Amino acid sequence: MIGVCLLGCNTVIEPPDPVELPEVPERVANIFKQKYPDATETTMRVVEKGNFWEADFKLGSDRYYAGLDSVEVLRGLRLVNSEVPDSIRSLLTNTSLAKVELTGYREQVESFIDTEKQFVARYTYQNKEYEMMWTPGLRSYVLNCVPHYKFFGRMYPNYIPENIQAFIAAENLRSIGGAMFINDKNERTYRMNAQHAGNNVYDFIFDSKGTLLWTSFNxxxxxxxxxxxxxxxxxxxxxxxxxxxxxxxxxxxxxxxxxxxxxxxxxxxxxxxxxxxxxxxxxxxxxxxxxx
CATH class of the missing domain: 3.10.450.360 (Nuclear Transport Factor 2; Chain: A,)
Structure with missing residues (x-):
């Protein structure tokens, strides 16, 4: 295992597979340090060579997780040291999620997608991983249940595989946004929006190989x-x-x-x-x- 120093204060380790990986770049270490100057017990890992990293660390007595690229922290989560409240669990009683087990209770404190702080809990449904998100403190709110990803990144043009770009071009579409989602296996899912003639906007989902999984187009x-x-x-x-x-x-x-x-x-x-x-x-x- 290779260890490197994060600005002289914490331990950084790299994943065992693949074997040859670079150290965490100084630029990335600085982004983390500027965002969390008081972080201790920090461990950083390379998620995708040259593009994405993740960190486990502490702020005070609380443990945190963060995913980041070479520009910014993409998602930050505080691990809540308790069970999901019964008031939330009881809301599932008469739903299709009545029998799921909620784990991984966290507070989302940083996200380039969501501006409000939200609580998050994980669950497994039909052998797939999902997460339930909700905003606390509101009289009326929504339990939003979506596929689980560790974090999500901005859709920079150089991140889009050539076969996806070729598909967009062949259909006379123009990409206008979207995000990449990174799962526990460090695989990408691309969720894109693209515009066609007539200003109609359509959604697209591609897997890590650029295979089209779903679209609202045509x-x-x-x-x-x-x-x-x-x-x-x-x-x-x-x-x-x-x-x-x-x-x-x-x-x-x-x-x-x-x-x-x-x-x-x-x-x-x-x-x-x-x-x-x-x-x-x-x-x-x-x-x-x-x-x-």
């Missing part, structure tokens, strides 16, 4: 569920029978052969789920509304 609205394949009809029937979800609207996605479904359970829950052509979930965003 889609057809679902007007009759009886025209859907049997396995998609079965999925909708199961969601209603087990969880009380009813289809609000949906689309067939020409590029992937998949589907985008917007499901509703009264005024308490909504679920946006993206399916591949075989009916497997590619992505889901679930919202539970409190005191609305």
């Amino acid at each position: 889609r057809k609205e679902i007007t009759n569920t009886l025209n859907l394949p049997a396995h998609i009809q079965a999925y909708l029937q199961q969601m209603e029978a087990e969880y009380g979800y009813k289809l609000g609207s949906g689309y067939e996605i020409y590029y992937t052969g998949g589907y985008s479904l917007f499901l509703q359970k009264g005024v308490q829950e909504s679920l946006e789920v993206k399916l591949d052509k075989d009916g497997r979930e590619v992505d889901r965003v679930q919202m539970i509304y409190v005191n609305w």
